[in-house]
Amino acid sequence: MRRLCLASGLAFLVVFSLGPFVWSFLTSLKGGRELFSIPPTYFPQSPSLEHYTGVFEQRPFARYIGNSLIVGAGSTLIALGAASLAAYALARLRIRFSGAFEKALLLLALVPPALLVIPLHDAARLTGLSNSRLALILIHAALNLPFAVWMLTAFFRGIPGELLEAARLDGLSRVQILRRIVLPLAAPGLAATAILVFIFSWNEFALALTLLTRDDVRTVPVGIAMLSGVTVYEVPWGQISAAVVMTTLPVVAAVILFQRWIVGGLTAGALKG
Amino acid sequence: MADVRIDRVSRMFEPPVPAVAEVSLRVGDGEIVTVLGPSGSGKSTLLRLVAGLEKADAGDILIADRRVNDLEPGQRDVAMVFQSYALYPHMTVFENIASPLRVRGMAPEEIETRVRRTAERLGLAALLDRRPRALSGGEQQRTALARALVREPKAFLLDEPLSNLDAALRERTRRDIKTLFRQIGATALYVTHDQVEAMTLSDRIAVMKAGRIEQIGTPEEVYDRPATTFVAGFVGSPRMNLLPADVLTPGGGGTVGVRPEDVTICADGPLELEVALRESLGSRTLLTLRRGPLEITVLVTSRDAPSGTARVRIDPTRAHYFDADGKRRSA
Numbered sequence: 001m002r003r004l005c006l007a008s009g010l011a012f013l014v015v016f017s018l019g020p021f022v023w024s025f026l027t028s029l030k031g032g033r034e035l036f037s038i039p040p041t042y043f044p045q046s047p048s049l050e051h052y053t054g055v056f057e058q059r060p061f062a063r064y065i066g067n068s069l070i071v072g073a074g075s076t077l078i079a080l081g082a083a084s085l086a087a088y089a090l091a092r093l094r095i096r097f098s099g100a101f102e103k104a105l106l107l108l109a110l111v112p113p114a115l116l117v118i119p120l121h122d123a124a125r126l127t128g129l130s131n132s133r134l135a136l137i138l139i140h141a142a143l144n145l146p147f148a149v150w151m152l153t154a155f156f157r158g159i160p161g162e163l164l165e166a167a168r169l170d171g172l173s174r175v176q177i178l179r180r181i182v183l184p185l186a187a188p189g190l191a192a193t194a195i196l197v198f199i200f201s202w203n204e205f206a207l208a209l210t211l212l213t214r215d216d217v218r219t220v221p222v223g224i225a226m227l228s229g230v231t232v233y234e235v236p237w238g239q240i241s242a243a244v245v246m247t248t249l250p251v252v253a254a255v256i257l258f259q260r261w262i263v264g265g266l267t268a269g270a271l272k273g
Numbered sequence: 274m275a276d277v278r279i280d281r282v283s284r285m286f287e288p289p290v291p292a293v294a295e296v297s298l299r300v301g302d303g304e305i306v307t308v309l310g311p312s313g314s315g316k317s318t319l320l321r322l323v324a325g326l327e328k329a330d331a332g333d334i335l336i337a338d339r340r341v342n343d344l345e346p347g348q349r350d351v352a353m354v355f356q357s358y359a360l361y362p363h364m365t366v367f368e369n370i371a372s373p374l375r376v377r378g379m380a381p382e383e384i385e386t387r388v389r390r391t392a393e394r395l396g397l398a399a400l401l402d403r404r405p406r407a408l409s410g411g412e413q414q415r416t417a418l419a420r421a422l423v424r425e426p427k428a429f430l431l432d433e434p435l436s437n438l439d440a441a442l443r444e445r446t447r448r449d450i451k452t453l454f455r456q457i458g459a460t461a462l463y464v465t466h467d468q469v470e471a472m473t474l475s476d477r478i479a480v481m482k483a484g485r486i487e488q489i490g491t492p493e494e495v496y497d498r499p500a501t502t503f504v505a506g507f508v509g510s511p512r513m514n515l516l517p518a519d520v521l522t523p524g525g526g527g528t529v530g531v532r533p534e535d536v537t538i539c540a541d542g543p544l545e546l547e548v549a550l551r552e553s554l555g556s557r558t559l560l561t562l563r564r565g566p567l568e569i570t571v572l573v574t575s576r577d578a579p580s581g582t583a584r585v586r587i588d589p590t591r592a593h594y595f596d597a598d599g600k601r602r603s604a
Contacts, residue, residue: 160357160359162355162356162357162359163359163361163362165324165326165346165353165355165359166353166355166359166360166361166420167361167372168325168326168345168346168347169324169325169326169346169347169351169352169353169373170347170372170373170376170420171347171348171373171376171377172347172372172376173347176376181361184363185362185363
């Protein structure tokens with residue numbers, strides 16, 4: 001009985017979460033007329049890939065993807081680089097106020113990014129970084145930093161202290177210990193953190209929308225939202241759906257591939273409190 | 274190799290309780306000194322102070338006549354073997370052993386020669402491409418030892434290096450380490466809570482309790498003339514009997530210590546006690562005798578083990594006399 005409840009609950013959750021995505025997927029395969037047919041069809045009668053080719057041929061979708069990749073990769077690299085240094089210090093060095101620092105980081109992570117849209121927009125304009133992907137890279141990196149530090153700290157704490165002491169006796173410097181011992185051993189943690197940071201950047205909308213107004217620097221989420229038809233009244237649902245599917249699938253694939261480590265990372269150190 | 278001098282070194286963790294209090298100890302060139310003590314006695318902290326993993330709050334640490342208090346662990350030219358071995362799990366045995374040499378920027382051919390020679394010596398030559406996970410406990414232990422040996426350091430620091438091995442392997446490794454250290458004339462500071470290890474391995478033993486050294490001496494000195502009741506009770510197995518002194522000399526104060534093998538059972542013995550427990554050790558049997566609050570353990574040959582009651586005699590010339598504060602009475 002309990003198993004049945006659990007199973008049906010889970011089934012409901014899966015259907016509920018997957019629903020919009022499945023609907024997008026089905027829509028993306030429908031031809032032009034079928035999209036608007038009444039009553040609506042659930043399964044495409046004559047599936048076609050015209051919208052998939054359409055977003056590349058009629059829209060600068062490849063450019064959006066490129067922009068998103070640049071922003072995502074750039075912000076992930078910066079966030080991880082800075083976070084691994086901070087996390088190593090928090091996890092392994094005896095520093096005054098490190099406990100307070102850690103808590104302050106968590107508080108920072110709670111600030112809703114939407115609050116920052118206007119001040120950041122002003123800041124970007126003042127520094128001449130409006131419409132620059134660099135601005136978005138830096139901001140995404142900064143917003144993710146608390147989370148990345150927190151997550152990597154948990155991973156670094158999981159590395160036995162005696163290993164690092166042995167490395168100190170071997171004569172490795174702090175930086176060498178980080179590079180040759182800590183980072184290789186925390187590779188799964190780095191991968192998991194990188195994916196989560198990248199996904200944040202990949203999906204982030206509000207800042208990308210306000211900071212990047214020129215079409216050639218737009219990222220995928222903004223690009224999709226800006227897809228419009230020939231007239232204001234026409235919404236190109238087919239192409240929007242195709243774009244959504246194409247931006248979601250790689251992320252889902254990555255998460256499935258790394259889910260063991262992502263879950264491990266979020267719960268690492270949880271038992272030691 | 275070189276000598277290591279610890280001069281009135283103290284280390285507080287939670288002041289005012291010192292983990293190590295004004296400890297002085299010298300490990301001579303080519304000498305093996307064991308620090309023996311129960312857990313919490315500060316023996317590991319003492320070792321970590323010499324390694325540089327802890328900073329001394331007071332006192333000096335000298336390696337080869339050079340004060341090293343302010344040097345990083347890697348600059349002190351000492352090698353340490355950890356209880357957990359602390360092998361780098363993502364590196365092969367070869368890379369593990371080579372690690373301290375690589376850091377020093379040694380030429381690859383030289384590293385290759387030295388790692389192979391050390392591995393040969395410790396029977397690891399066939400395992401150089403394995404990762405630590407694929408090794409047995411004994412092999413991991415030898416890899417940790419190899420990583421220390423390959424550096425040819427001024428001194429070796431060993432923190433309970435045998436405690437994760439099973440009994441048979443521990444005994445063999447103990448002998449191997451002693452032979453090896455003698456061959457290369459190693460200066461070694463060796464921390465253990467196992468008094469058999471300390472007795473068999475060392476030139477001298479320093480017995481520690483609550484951050485202080487209770488006694489330093491050769492294994493024979495520590496065994497034959499324990500300086501305090503603590504040392505008397507800690508060194509030697511089975512444990513020495515520590516009895517109120519008036520058992521032997523009526524009216525006398527303090528404590529008298531007598532080893533179970535120095536108590537004899539004989540029909541005209543002055544003390545009569547009941548046999549409360551018999552523990553067979555094979556050819557010998559350990560008897561626990563009791564009368565009221567008085568408890569004496571006696572080691573007898575199994576053939577002669579009595580039951581019921583027994584009369585015992587303590588040889589006064591084999592007894593150790595301690596004052597009320599636990600210090601050995603001179604004489």
